[in-house]
Amino acid sequence: MALLTPVQRLHLMNGLMMVQQQHAANTLTVVHLLHVRRQACQQQRRRYWVREWLIRRPLYGMYEKLMGELEREDVAGFRNFIRMEPAQFYELLQTIGDRITKQNIWFRKPLEPGLKLSIAFRYYAEGDSYHSLMYSFRVAHNTISKIVLEVSSAIVAELAVERNGSFSTPWAPLVANTCTSDVRPRGDHCTTITRAFMAHVDAEYKFMWIDIGTAGSHSDAQVFNHSELKDAIDNGVIGFPNAAPLPGDDKNVPFFMLGDDAFALRTWMMKPYSTQNLEHDDRIFNYRLSRARRIVENAFGILASRFRCLVPTMHQTPVTVVQIVEACVCLHNLMHMWTQVRYPSMPTMRTRTTKWFLVLGGMVGRSTM
Structure with a gap:
């Protein structure tokens, strides 16, 4: 038998080492499986069927x-x-x-x-x-x-009832807000997941549409731009109320949504003027917009006050949290319908300056619950 050259001997040694390493890995796998099986067999049986x-x-x-x-x-x-x-x-x-x-x-x-x-x-x-x-x-x-x-x-x-088509009354406008709630899923490690909660609230503090699940790190504008509500408005699936005259006037004025500085100005959305170098009329406009914002803030406050489980960090899985929030919203609307409680509604906030009344159609903002 011919002697091996140094290069051949090196290749042979490397092959033997690889075989030994693979054998050791297989041995460790078998030992681990046996250990797991032994633990399963030795696991203590339930002492009680029920306590x-x-x-x-x-x-x-x-x-x-x-x-x-x-x-x-x-x-x-x-x-x-x-x-x-x-x-x-x-x-x-x-x-x-x-x-x-x-x-x-x-x-x-x-x-x-x-x-x-x-x-x-x-x-x-x-x-x-x-x-x-x-x-x-x-x-x-x-x-x-x-x-x-x-x-x-x-x-x-x-x-839960989906709301399709146009708004039924002039005083059922879009009043939307985003709210963040911390969710801590169960697991071996503690992970806090923040989810945004956006809602469509009518003038009587009833939730008409909600969207839960968007990452809480997204801005208000991102949450709204990726929502089904915006797509429905852009596609004309959900129509605004027909233009109607303001109190004491006979000229028809369209309805609008209201947003803060984070939102883009659109034909159907109004936003406040910049806080720098404001004129008197601009300040009045920003003040009226802020008063309209109070509607949705109060709606979220009523919901959180009635169902305190929404206030602290929720320790369920994200899927369970979504179901809990949706159930609380449904119960909020149901109890509102049962008791016929009328919170201060938007018509009570009519302004003395009629040209600003058109912006009280709704708003989009952020609130932390």
Whole structure:
């Protein structure tokens, strides 16, 4: 056998080293898989199918005891507890009950729809942690996390109504705003994701259209420019009200949207004058625009005050947060319709200078909730 040259011996040694490295890697992979399998086999079995104190829910649970007492003795307390009257609660329960009812099986009785709705409403009202709700309602915290998403999805599916076509009345203009809410998804590492919340609010503080999910780092103009609302306006799908005369005048004046300095001036959008070298009429215009801005600011304030879960950082996944926000908006509109509460509306802000009245059609801005 001929002797190998130095170059051939070097290639042979490199090949042997590669084979040994691959063998070592395969060995480590097999050892890791065996370790994982051994851990799975040694994993401790569940000590309880359900904890004993949770089984005593019918005797001491908040839904079975406290809410019954509030309904009989203190209706105002019931309203403060879940943000609506008993009659409204049961009407909504009848509306979405079929969507949140589970099939009754022989080895486990499902939770009542009323209990699920109460847990979700209590979370909307105060934003309590799931563990805190667990000790109050005697339902496991992991079950509560599923209940909140299930009820929120049912509310949105049953109550959300798309608004198509033109505005129905002159005093249902576009009043839009963006609001940022911190979302911290569950996971091994803490990551805060900020999402923008843009809404179309009418003059009576009811939300007519919302858009959630745009990155919070985007500016107001970016959020609006990438929204379906702007595309619908540009394409003529959503039309503005027909031009109408101002009070005390017979000339028709068109309606406009209002925006701040971040937005581009368009034929259907007004923005304030620059703050430098303002004349008297320009200052009046900026003042009227600021008063119109108050409508949407108040709408977001009412929503956050009624549903406190929207105020702090929300620790659910982004998908769950979107469903929760949409459900709160639907409930806000529903309760507004039930109670017929009329907050100070836009017609009460008519100005003495009629030439500025046309800009009270709406606005787009930012608010941090």
